[in-house]
Amino acid sequence: MKVALIQQSNTTDRAKNIAKLENNIRICASQGAELIVLQELHNGLYFCQTENPEVFNQAETIPGFSTNYFGKIAQELSVILVLSLFEKRAAGLYHNTAVVIEKNGEIAGKYRKMHIPDDPAYYEKFYFTPGDLGFEPIQTSLGKLGVLVCWDQWYPEAARLMAMAGAELLIYPTAIGWESTDTEEEKQRQTDAWISVQRGHAVANGLHVITCNRVNYEADPSGVTNGIQFWGSSFITGPQGELLHQASSSNEENIILEIDLKRSEEVRRMWPFFRDRRIDAFGDLTKRWREE
Numbered sequence: 001m002k003v004a005l006i007q008q009s010n011t012t013d014r015a016k017n018i019a020k021l022e023n024n025i026r027i028c029a030s031q032g033a034e035l036i037v038l039q040e041l042h043n044g045l046y047f048c049q050t051e052n053p054e055v056f057n058q059a060e061t062i063p064g065f066s067t068n069y070f071g072k073i074a075q076e077l078s079v080i081l082v083l084s085l086f087e088k089r090a091a092g093l094y095h096n097t098a099v100v101i102e103k104n105g106e107i108a109g110k111y112r113k114m115h116i117p118d119d120p121a122y123y124e125k126f127y128f129t130p131g132d133l134g135f136e137p138i139q140t141s142l143g144k145l146g147v148l149v150c151w152d153q154w155y156p157e158a159a160r161l162m163a164m165a166g167a168e169l170l171i172y173p174t175a176i177g178w179e180s181t182d183t184e185e186e187k188q189r190q191t192d193a194w195i196s197v198q199r200g201h202a203v204a205n206g207l208h209v210i211t212c213n214r215v216n217y218e219a220d221p222s223g224v225t226n227g228i229q230f231w232g233s234s235f236i237t238g239p240q241g242e243l244l245h246q247a248s249s250s251n252e253e254n255i256i257l258e259i260d261l262k263r264s265e266e267v268r269r270m271w272p273f274f275r276d277r278r279i280d281a282f283g284d285l286t287k288r289w290r291e292e
Contacts, residue, residue, distance in 0.1 A: 001142050004033035004256045006042075007234040007247045009216035014044045014058075022073060024254055029077040031256050035142055037082040039214040039234075040150050040175040041096070046214065046230070050222045051126040059088035067099055067107055075105030080140050082147060084173035086127070087112070096128040098147045098173055100138045109138030113149040114158065121179060121225050124151075135161035143168040143261060146207070150174045153194075153211065157285065159201035164274075168261050169208040170201060176213060177230035191231055191249070199241035206239045206268040208259050215252060239267040 006024045010017045021042060028036050041047070043066065047055045060066060066085050074081045080103055087097035096113035112131030116124045135158055137144035146167025152158045153172045162170060176194060178187045202209045215232035235246040236257055247253040268274065284290050 001034050001261065002032045002256065002258045003035045003037070003210060003236065004028035004031075004254060005037040005210060005212035005234050005236070005247075006039065007213060007215050007232050007253045007255070008039060008042065009230075009252055010042070010045055010214065010218070012045060018043055018069070025070075025073055025079070025081070026077065028254055028256055029079050033079060033256050035080045035082070035145075037171055037210050037212045038084060038173060039212045040084045040173040041086060042084055042173070042214075043086075045218050046175045046228065048124045048127060049121045049218070049220045049225070049228065051123050052221070055127065056088075056094065059086045059094050061089075062087050062097060062099055062110060063107060067101065071101050071105035071107070074101045074103060078103045080108070080142055082145070082171055082173065084149065089129075093129055094127055095131060096124065096149055097131075098149050098171075100140060100145060100147060102140055108140045109136075111136070111138065111147045111149070113152060115151040115155055117151045121220065121228055135165060137162055137165050137167040146170045148172050150176065153198050153201075156197075156201060156204060159205055159207075163205035163207060167207065168264065169210065169259075170205070172198065172209070172211040174211055174213040174234075175230065177218075177228040180226035180229060187231075191233060195233065195235065195243075195246075198235075199237050199243070202237045202239055203241040203271075204273060206264045206271065206273070208239055208261070208264070209235075209237045211235055215248070215250065239264045240271075 081101040083099045087095040099110045100108040102108040114131040118125040137146045146162035212234045214230045219227040232249045236244045
């Protein structure tokens with residue numbers, strides 16, 4: 001299949017952000033993309049740098065504005081879209097939710113972010129309730145999509161459970177960047193670790209990985225920190241962890257690439273990790289920590 005991801009910078013003008021996304025979706029579709037992945041919380045700024053109750057006004061229902069708006073585009077262009085939305089489930093109950101829109105414009109399924117960070121400039125626990133839909137792939141006309149979100153990408157268990165449930169590729173809408181006071185060496189270590197761990201998920205599960213990050217600087221509205229420089233570097237790997245394409249760390253970019261899902265079967269025959277897993281000895285993985 002021909003896949004695409006849209007690495008974009010955003011402003012406070014949500015209407016302009018959405019219009020830019022639509023234009024980029026149309027560009028990708030015109031070049032043959034069948035599956036198009038958008039970055040985490042793509043309609044606006046990454047608002048989790050502060051804890052502000054007014055931000056909850058940005059949340060939307062699913063179905064709602066975004067699923068209807070992008071659903072019409074998906075139907076017109078006959079493409080599958082992976083959205084990333086701030087979901088209002090009920091009063092006082094919100095999620096960070098990825099939604100897959102099928103080629104006919106209908107919702108194929110959704111995934112609620114399971115791992116919620118709470119770190120300086122990433123105060124997500126204030127806004128998001130941890131997901132409760134489990135690690136279930138979403139069936140589409142192109143195959144089963146293992147959609148996860150950002151902080152989930154650091155957890156091999158999440159990738160493994162998606163693969164065990166039949167995911168044919170792993171997809172990570174993302175918003176991650178550098179804090180300006182970090183040294184250049186530390187920034188490089190962080191980016192390398194981020195790419196390496198996800199390449200590891202590709203290798204361990206014999207699956208392609210698609211990771212779409214935002215790019216450019218977003219200020220801290222409170223002025224407490226120096227804001228976040230989102231490092232872009234969106235990428236696609238093959239099922240042996242091979243980097244098929246990596247975007248710029250500083251520029252907006254559309255990646256459009258053809259991938260062969262049959263490679264997973266070939267790789268898993270060579271490297272039969274699922275055959276050799278010692279599932280009889282993994283019980284302690286369900287514990288927080290193993291005491292002596």
